[in-house]
Amino acid sequence: MATPAASRANPPRESWAGNSPLRGAARQRLIEAAGRCVVRDGLPATTLSSVASEAGVSRPTVYRYFEDVHALISATLLDAGRSLGGDLARHLRAWREPRRMAVEAMLYVLNEVPRSPLLSAMWSSTALDAEMLADFTRPGVLAMAREALDRLVKAASWSDEEADECVEWMLRVLLSLLVAPAPQRSEEQLRGLLERRLAPVLAPAPNRKGGRR
Secondary structure, eight states: OOOHHHHHHSOOOOOOTTSOOOHHHHHHHHHHHHHHHHHHHOSTTOOHHHHHHHHTSOHHHHHTTOSSHHHHHHHHHHHHHHHHHHHHHHHGGGOOSHHHHHHHHHHHHHHHHHHSHHHHHHHTOTTOOHHHHHGGGSHHHHHHHHHHTHHHHHHHTOOHHHHHHHHHHHHHHHHHHHHOOOSOOOHHHHHHHHHHHTGGGGSOOTTOTTSOO
8 A cells, every 4th residue: 555655756647537628728738748858858758658747647648639759749849939939029129120120030049049948958959850840840830930020020011922931931041050050150240140141031022923012
């Protein structure tokens, strides 16, 4: 028979069967548990079993909400990205000029990712493979990024097509700088690089069908 102390140290898993929270709330609980696992144990060691244990549920319960560990980790990254996107949108209120906003947006994310225990744990891991990186340019992520950059989109007077292309291009440049940061640059050096090589290509195409004329 388990002692009270042992019961506290090893609380029984809860299956949620017959007493499950709303689906959205259950997913969020698992995403938060996955985030804690990644921060504590690292991405390679985060499995459906470890997340189930962290959340206090059975492994089959996790499968009710996520097809596999890739789907769970992708959802966890998306959740962290949504939070970062909200912070970015507020940060961009300090500027009005589109080119400056684009550069400052990139610098903000590049500075904030290492400061986030969850995002830094993911980006520093060799387990962030090509399949997972591909998730960053899927429609849902692009839409989330466009929402975060709404002030920039409006300030630049981009058409919908231009906004989609420019946001995608910014994400692709951001990914390359996160995945392959060498050669190392100071913030001012990186700002200069982005001002010279990123900002100019984000200008609206003057003679493009559907673009600004």
